Amino acid sequence: MGDVNKEDLEKVMYDYTVNTAELEEENQLLRQTIKQLRSEVERYRVPPLMVCELCEQSSEGWIIKIPNGNKFFTLAAPECTDLVSGDTVLCEQKNLTILKKINADKKFNVEQFTIITKPSITFADIGGLSEQITEIQEVVELPLKKPELFNKLGIQPPKGVLLYGEPGTGKTLLAKAVANASDATFIEVVGSELVQKFIGEGAKQIKEIFQLARERAPAIVFIDEIDALASKRIEIGTSGEREVQRTFMQLLAELDGFKPLGNIKIIAATNRKDILDPAIVRPGRFDRLIHIPKPDINGIKTIFGIHTASMSLDKDVDVAVLAERISKEKFSGASIRNVCTEAGYLAIREDRVTVSQQDFETAITKIIKSQQESEEDAADFLPMFG
Numbered sequence: 001m002g003d004v005n006k007e008d009l010e011k012v013m014y015d016y017t018v019n020t021a022e023l024e025e026e027n028q029l030l031r032q033t034i035k036q037l038r039s040e041v042e043r044y045r046v047p048p049l050m051v052c053e054l055c056e057q058s059s060e061g062w063i064i065k066i067p068n069g070n071k072f073f074t075l076a077a078p079e080c081t082d083l084v085s086g087d088t089v090l091c092e093q094k095n096l097t098i099l100k101k102i103n104a105d106k107k108f109n110v111e112q113f114t115i116i117t118k119p120s121i122t123f124a125d126i127g128g129l130s131e132q133i134t135e136i137q138e139v140v141e142l143p144l145k146k147p148e149l150f151n152k153l154g155i156q157p158p159k160g161v162l163l164y165g166e167p168g169t170g171k172t173l174l175a176k177a178v179a180n181a182s183d184a185t186f187i188e189v190v191g192s193e194l195v196q197k198f199i200g201e202g203a204k205q206i207k208e209i210f211q212l213a214r215e216r217a218p219a220i221v222f223i224d225e226i227d228a229l230a231s232k233r234i235e236i237g238t239s240g241e242r243e244v245q246r247t248f249m250q251l252l253a254e255l256d257g258f259k260p261l262g263n264i265k266i267i268a269a270t271n272r273k274d275i276l277d278p279a280i281v282r283p284g285r286f287d288r289l290i291h292i293p294k295p296d297i298n299g300i301k302t303i304f305g306i307h308t309a310s311m312s313l314d315k316d317v318d319v320a321v322l323a324e325r326i327s328k329e330k331f332s333g334a335s336i337r338n339v340c341t342e343a344g345y346l347a348i349r350e351d352r353v354t355v356s357q358q359d360f361e362t363a364i365t366k367i368i369k370s371q372q373e374s375e376e377d378a379a380d381f382l383p384m385f386g
């Protein structure tokens with residue numbers, strides 16, 4: 001024992017004390033880690049929340065749409081106060097209580113279903129509509145390109161124009177050509193698709209479309225078949241009709257919401273002006289209507305020229321004679337194009353490299369026949385609607 005001195009013992013004791021402190025610290029750390037891991041395990045035990053869409057408020061709760069498309073009525077947690085229809089929310093899986101609003105990526109999928117282009121169609125591709133071209137240039141192209149002109153004069157150009165006329169007369173062509181001339185993004189939506197393909201989403205789509213237009217301005221929003229959305233025949237009975245109505249209301253809201261001299265213009269088109277809801281053509285909305293007629297004899301000649309420009313024709317082809325015959329049949333531009341295509345096929349079938357007068361005559365006869373047939377089909381079909 002004698003050789004253990006006090007100094008050594010004290011050193012050992014000191015070392016132990018230091019060690020204890022270190023160990024305690026480590027212990028503390030480990031405890032914390034355990035706690036963290038426990039809470040993480042706890043979190044893994046909680047079932048995941050469901051991402052749902054708010055459809056509409058209903059008395060004290062909400063109608064939500066779950067990912068499979070089914071709708072449910074549910075309540076929102078008290079802290080969710082700023083909910084509005086269209087929001088994306090997180091819901092408890094079992095009772096679907098709305099727990100939290102999330103900013104789901106607002107980049108919606110509009111870009112997947114709308115056609116967004118810079119069209120290559122020019123006014124030169126359109127025959128027989130020179131007055132209509134001038135008018136659309138004045139009310140769409142000029143305000144987009146030179147808003148200052150209108151500001152100086154104190155004129156408010158229309159926000160949008162409605163093109164109406166029979167199918168195949170060039171409404172879509174005209175909208176594309178003016179987008180091209182205005183160097184504007186062309187956003188094309190089809191009314192019937194909005195209400196059929198995107199059931200329950202129409203209003204949201206409209207919102208997104210206009211959002212997109214603002215981002216890509218200058219832009220032209222082209223709404224084809226607007227009668228599918230804005231028909232006065234719709235009576236608010238079924239939920240489908242209510243849905244169309246809601247989409248329509250959203251469209252009106254967007255129309256009312258932007259300035260006539262902004263860099264967005266709307267062009268709508270319809271073959272059925274007669275069934276349009278008058279709300280759509282009220283001042284400040286589509287208050288400029290442009291009728292797109294079937295071509296007259298000169299128009300026919302021009303359109304014929306456009307569609308045969310790249311074809312090889314026999315020298316005997318007499319456009320005046322063909323135009324005369326076509327004008328009696330009241331053909332649309334689309335029918336004239338069909339005549340040209342058909343005539344081309346006739347030549348191909350007979351291994352000829354040029355198209356003859358006879359090919360055109362035969363093609364005209366064929367198109368007349370197919371039009372009569374489709375008219376008869378339509379007549380058979382109509383009584384069903386009473």
Ligand SMILES: Nc1ncnc2c1ncn2[C@@H]1O[C@H](COP(=O)(O)OP(=O)(O)O)[C@@H](O)[C@H]1O
Nearest residue numbers: 126127167168169170171172173303333334337
């Ligand atoms: N006025 C026209 N001039 C030249 N081609 C035309 C004209 N009208 C129609 N067409 C042809 O018919 C096709 C369909 O026309 P479109 O503009 O879609 O008609 P709408 O939109 O009025 O139903 C066009 O792509 C074009 O080939």
Ligand SMILES: [Mg+2]
Nearest residue numbers: 171172224269
């Ligand atoms: Mg069209």
